[in-house]
Amino acid sequence: MPKNMPETVPFGALNPVFASLGAVVAFYATFRLVSSVFRGFKAFFLASPLGLCANVKSYGDWAAVTGATDGIGKAYAEQLAAKGLNIILLSRSPDKLKDVASEIESKYKVQTKIIAVDFSKSGEIYEMISKELEGLSVGVLVNNVGMSYSYPMYFHELPDSKKLLTDMVNLNCLSATMMTAIVLPGMLERKKGIVVNVSSASGMNPSPLLTVYSATKAYMDFFTRALQTEYASKGIIFQSVLPFFVSTKLSKIRRASLTVPTPTGYVRSALATLGIEDRTNGCLIHSIQGWVANAAPEWLINKVQMSMHLGIRKSALKRLGQKKAE
Numbered sequence: 225m226p227k228n229m230p231e232t233v234p235f236g237a238l239n240p241v242f243a244s245l246g247a248v249v250a251f252y253a254t255f256r257l258v259s260s261v262f263r264g265f266k267a268f269f270l271a272s273p274l275g276l277c278a279n280v281k282s283y284g285d286w287a288a289v290t291g292a293t294d295g296i297g298k299a300y301a302e303q304l305a306a307k308g309l310n311i312i313l314l315s316r317s318p319d320k321l322k323d324v325a326s327e328i329e330s331k332y333k334v335q336t337k338i339i340a341v342d343f344s345k346s347g348e349i350y351e352m353i354s355k356e357l358e359g360l361s362v363g364v365l366v367n368n369v370g371m372s373y374s375y376p377m378y379f380h381e382l383p384d385s386k387k388l389l390t391d392m393v394n395l396n397c398l399s400a401t402m403m404t405a406i407v408l409p410g411m412l413e414r415k416k417g418i419v420v421n422v423s424s425a426s427g428m429n430p431s432p433l434l435t436v437y438s439a440t441k442a443y444m445d446f447f448t449r450a451l452q453t454e455y456a457s458k459g460i461i462f463q464s465v466l467p468f469f470v471s472t473k474l475s476k477i478r479r480a481s482l483t484v485p486t487p488t489g490y491v492r493s494a495l496a497t498l499g500i501e502d503r504t505n506g507c508l509i510h511s512i513q514g515w516v517a518n519a520a521p522e523w524l525i526n527k528v529q530m531s532m533h534l535g536i537r538k539s540a541l542k543r544l545g546q547k548k549a550e
C-alpha cells in the first residue's frame with residue numbers, strides 16, 4: 225500500500241458491529257410481531273369471554289352515534305343499546321331515524337333520541353346538535369358517518385367536484401371533529417368517556433383513485449391517535465377503527481364472506497376490542513389484512529391498490545355504459 229493512503233478498516237473487523245445491529249433489528253421485529261399477535265389474540269379471543277373490554281355502561285347513560293340508520297353505525301347503535309345504553313341517533317333521513325329508534329326501543333327497552341341532521345353542511349348544524357345534547361350524560365360517542373366515491377376515479381374526473389369535495393371533508397372530517405368538541409367537555413367533567421372514530425383501512429396507506437376519501441380517513445386516524453395520547457391520563461378512551469370491506473350500502477358489497485363481514489358481526493368484534501386496542505382493524509380477518517399491509521413495502525401496496533382500483537373502475541364504467549344504453 226502506498227505510504228500516504230489512509231488506512232481502511234477491513235470489512236471483517238466490522239462484522240461484530242453488523243452482527244449486533246442485525247440482532248437488535250431482528251429482536252425488535254420479533255418483539256413487534258409477537259406483541260401484535262398477543263394483542264390480537266387478547267382482543268379477538270379472550271376479551272369477550274373474560275369480559276376484558278371496557279364496560280360501556282359505566283361511562284354514562286347515553287351513547288351518540290352518527291350515521292346511525294344503516295350499516296356499521298346502525299350496528300353500533302343496536303349493540304350499545306343491547307348493553308343498556310340509551311341511544312342518540314344522528315342521521316340524515318327522519319323516517320329512517322324514527323324506524324330505527326322505535327326498533328331499538330322495543331327490542332332493548334332503552335330510551336332513544338333522534339336528531340335529523342345533514343352532516344354535509346357545516347356551521348349552524350353543530351349549534352343545533354349542542355342544544356339537543358344539553359343535559360344528557362353522553363358516555364360514548366361513535367363518529368361513524370362517512371361517504372366515499374361512487375367508484376374509484378382520477379381526482380380530475382370527480383363529478384361536481386366543488387360540492388363533492390366539500391361534502392366529503394364535512395362528513396368524513398368536520399363531523400367527527402365538531403362532535404368530539406361538543407361532547408368532550410362533559411366527559412372531562414365526569415372524568416370518563418369513550419370516543420370511537422370510524423376511519424378506514426384506506427386511511428392506513430394512500431389509496432390512489434380514492435385519494436380524497438383515503439386522505440380524509442387518514443385525518444380521522446391521526447385525529448384519534450393524537451387525542452388518545454392527549455387525554456390518556458384523563459379517563460377518556462379514544463379508539464380509531466379502520467375497517468377493510470364490510471357488507472354495507474357504502475361498500476356496495478351485498479353478500480358477506482370470509483373477508484367481508486356483516487356490519488353486525490364486524491361491530492360485535494370491534495366493540496370487544498374497546499379499552500384493549502386504541503387502534504384496530506376491528507375483526508380478526510381485517511387485522512390479518514392490516515398486518516400484511518403494514519409489513520409490505522409501500523411501492524407494492526401502491527401498485528396492488530392502483531391495479532385493484534383500476535379494475536373496479538373499469539367494471540363500474542362498463543355497468544354505467546350498459547345502463548345508459550338501456
Ligand SMILES: NC(=O)c1ccc[n+]([C@@H]2O[C@H](COP(=O)([O-])OP(=O)(O)OC[C@H]3O[C@@H](n4cnc5c(N)ncnc54)[C@H](OP(=O)(O)O)[C@@H]3O)[C@@H](O)[C@H]2O)c1
Nearest residue numbers: 291293294295296316317342343370424469470472474475
Ligand atoms: N362499509 C365498508 O366497507 C367500510 C370500510 C371502511 C370504512 N367504512 C366507514 O364506515 C362508516 C360507515 O359506513 P357504512 O358502510 O356503514 O355506510 P352506510 O351503510 O352507507 O351508512 C351510512 C349512514 O350514514 C348516514 N348518512 C349518509 N350521509 C349522511 C349525511 N350527509 N348526513 C347525515 N347522515 C348521513 C346514512 O343515513 P341515510 O340512510 O339517511 O342516508 C346511514 O345511516 C363510514 O365512515 C365509512 O367510511 C366503511
